[in-house]
Amino acid sequence: MVLSVKTKIGKRRVLVIPKKVAETLKIEEGSMVEITVKDDSLVVKPIRDAVWLSLYGKKFKHITFDELESESIEQQERYSKETQSTD
Template sequence: MGVVVETRVGRKRVVVIPKAVAEAVGLVEGQRVRIRAEDGRIIIEPVRDALWLALHGRRIGYIPAEDVEEESLREQERLASTT
């Protein structure tokens, strides 16, 4: 198990996520979270955007920059020929 901290539910059912917990999952101010109830538990998960996933997410493949550039040029040529 990771970091475990107790906290209180405040007015309007506001829960403050302790710094140690936020740091353990890489949660920063302003970031979106997903909250769900499951089997009598509350689960809060950071919502990862495309940039975060690109920098920190699991790698499922590798595409060399040259391949991306070639595909970009082909697509630009295709789009230019249709106008």
């Protein structure tokens, strides 16, 4: 999808992202973004955290609650062993 809008740079070089663009990208006040300069273009890309990805991101695999619990226990045991060995 291509969405192109024009906006103006405000005081202190503030770039206001138009509502339609923000809604399309699912970003809101406080969202983290990565800004890249490529040649004479500015690319603004949302940085997604784990919570956002779990709610809206592409699903890679279906996992049951039992599988999740088993993996959690395994990771906790591994972490516990690692922290005990450093004491």
